[in-house]
Amino acid sequence: KQEVTQIPAALSVPEGENLVLNCSFTDSAIYNLQWFRQDPGKGLTSLLLIQSSQREQTSGRLNASLDKSSGRSTLYIAASQPGDSATYLCAVRPENTGFQKLVFGTGTRLLVSP
C-alpha cells in the first residue's frame, strides 16, 4: 500500500530564506506527483504537477523535483514571503490507477515570519 510522508510536520523561517519541503513515498511505481497548498479554512490549491518521466517543474519562485527511483520529491521555495505561510501537501498518483485515486501526505505547515 502506497504511503506518503512529509517531514517536517511544521517549519518556521524568517522572510527571505530559501527553503525545502520534503515528500517521500514508499512505492516508486507512480504516474505523477502533485504539490498542493492549503490556507487555513480553505481547500487545496494545486501548485505543481510532475509526471513520472520528468525531473522537475517550476512556477515562479517554486521548484518541485522528483526522484522516482528513490521515492522522493522536494518543493523548493525561493526568497520566502509571509504570504507563503500555509500547509503544503504532496500527493502521488499510483501507476495503474486513475487520477482520481491520489494518495496524500499529511502536509508540512509553513510559517514565514516578517
Added chain:
Amino acid sequence: DAGVIQSPRHEVTEMGQEVTLRCKPISGHDYLFWYRQTMMRGLELLIYFNNNVPIDDSGMPEDRFSAKMPNASFSTLKIQPSEPRDSAVYFCASSLGGGTNEKLFFGSGTQLSVL
C-alpha cells in the same frame, strides 16, 4: 467562475442527527469528489462521480454515509445518523478529467462538529 462552492461552511449538530453537506462543482467539470480531512488520518477520498454517476465509493466509511449527484451542478453528502467520530472537514472537489486536465479544484470545505 466562482470555483467549487460548498455549504454550509460550518455545521454543529448533536449525535444522532442527520447532516447534509452540499456542493456545486465548477461548470463543465465531469468529475466530482468528496474528501474528508482529519488530523489523524489526513485527507481521505470518500467517493467520486463521473458525469453524475458514482464510480468508486470504497472510501465511504459505513452505511451511515451516502452521496448523490442528481445533476451536473449539484451533489450532496449525507450522514445519518451522525456520530462524534464523524467530526472533520469535508471537502468537495471537481476536475475536467484525465491527461493534462487532471488537476483537482477544491471547495473551501465544511467544518463538521458532532457533539
